[in-house]
Amino acid sequence: MRDFQVPGRSAVFATNGMCATSHPFGARAAIDVLARGGNAMDAAIAGAVLLGICEPQMTGIGGDCFVLWSEGDGPVHALNGSGRAPAALDAATLRAAGEKTVPLRSAHAVTIPTAIDAFCHLSETVGKIGLDAILAPAIHYAETGVPVAPRVAFDWGNDAGTLQGHARDHFLINGKAPKAGDIFRAPGQAEVLRRIAKDGRRAFYEGEIAEDMIAALNASGGVHTADDFAAAKSDLTDPIAAAYKDIEVVEHPPNGQGATALLMLNMLAQFDIAGMDPLGAERVHIEAEVTKLAYDARNRFLADADHAIRTEHMLDMDTARKLAALIDPKRAMDAPAKLSEAVHKDTIYITVVDGDGMSVSLIYSIFHGFGSGIASEKFGIVLQNRGAGFTLEEGHPNELKGGKRPMHTIIPGMVRKGGRVIMPFGVMGGAYQCCGHARFASNLVDFGMDPQAAIDAPRAFSDAGVLKVERGYGDDVRAALSEKGHNVEVPVTAIGGAQAILRHDSGVLEGASDARKDGCALGY
Secondary structure, three states: OOOOOOOOOOOEEEOOEEEEEOOHHHHHHHHHHHHOOOOHHHHHHHHHHHHHHHOOOOOOOOOEEEEEEEOOOOOEEEEEEOOOOOOOOEHHHHHHOOOOOOOOOOHHHOOOOOHHHHHHHHHHHOOOOOHHHHHHHHHHHHHHOEEOOHHHHHHHHHHHHHOOOHHHHHHOEOOEOOOOOOEEOOHHHHHHHHHHHHHOOHHHHOOHHHHHHHHHHHHOOOOOOHHHHHOOOOEEEOOEEEEEOOEEEEEOOOOEOHHHHHHHHHHHOOOOHHHOOOOOHHHHHHHHHHHHHHHHHHHHHOOOOOOOOOHHHHHOHHHHHHHHOOOEOOEOOOOOOOOOOOOOOOOEEEEEEEOOOOEEEEEEEOOOOOOOOOEOOOOOOEOOOHHHHOEOOOOOOOEOEOOOOOOEOOOEEEEEEOOEEEEEEEEEOHHHHHHHHHHHHHHHHHHOOOHHHHHHOOOEEEEOOEEEEOOOOOHHHHHHHHHOOOOEEOOOOOOOEEEEEEEOOOOOEEEEEOOOOOOEEEEO
16 A cells, blocks of 8 residues: 555545556546446557557557557457568668668658558457547547647657657647647548548558658658558467566567567566565666667567567577576676667557456657658658667668568566456557566565555666666665766656456456556546
């Protein structure tokens, strides 16, 4: 139980349904869909699409998604809604132009947005109430406008410089980033969603809407074609999982980085984490060293599942033991080299559990803040820069090639216990997400925290040679970490955000939502 005399957030309890996400409008839309007879998948898609209007710097219909779901106590299913590079693009072309990485704000960073295909597929195959009802909340708010929330305004101001060309017309107000309380409208996106509600995925990937996106990309030097958009397709995949003491963490397979989170858990299992101070320097140090080694493995091995990868090697406990043995409990190692532009902070996550026990874990993103910064002229669809997740290193499994998916940072998660899904969860924050998944699981198991406490606990992240340590840690912890050789900084922006819903055996649902974002958990 939390201390009610200090600032904090109570868990939310309900029985008929629960949503936890990063904006109250998204949570409310999801609950309204449940109350009208929709299931958890209907509700999750409704909330997610609306979040593209409420948090357009984080996500939108020009982006990608990954989804995990289970029905009752059944198996976990996975859908990969990430897009592919245009067929005519190749790393050799960019290398010949003198590029060392995929330019973040270029059309070459734009893979084909595939979230809409995923949402249409899931609505048809898993949902109950149809796209017109699912998309109605987002259409309404895109047309009438949403007041900009405080965290959204903070991020919008930081990311507005990314916007270029027509994107500035659609996402700035009188040439400036909106402030908290300003009204943001997206009438072009409302029209896009109306057409999707009526005609399904074809409305987005063929005809006028696709032509609008292709024109914007081609004008910026992109090689995208109508065939690339028409071929966009999400794919069902098989989840991967690893045990951590008495729970099992379920992740999406590559091209997502979920295998990295599982490798981290296997490495943490080699240490007595439960015997450490949960807010002490010793735990932060071990996690930082585990992060460096696991992310180095990620950068070398993870890629499109259709190409050469070594997921089994990453999930092998022998791999974890060998890597953990390299860690000096008293001294920081050098950070491994970064092989791709995979560090960012811009993603939304939504989880919904309905009264029948269906659990959905959905993550949806345009990668960096406002993605590539390129938006279509007529409809104002801002386009992701997921292609920056490729490397240009020749022969690397994650080398940029036409028709290939890049390594993705966004990962939905689930916790199983005794073979039963007890908690869908997610941790936003780009590259941090693997570290966030491992820390969340450790908080639950090693320290007996409830989901809200596990989310609220301060965070640290070893990233590109810097150990970012939130202000929730004491100065004594930062000093001790510096003495171990870490380059310690307090991050300007809070590290990530998280949401979770715990399914109690009694049928009661317990929702938790991160105060680092504007959102909440809502139930009924």
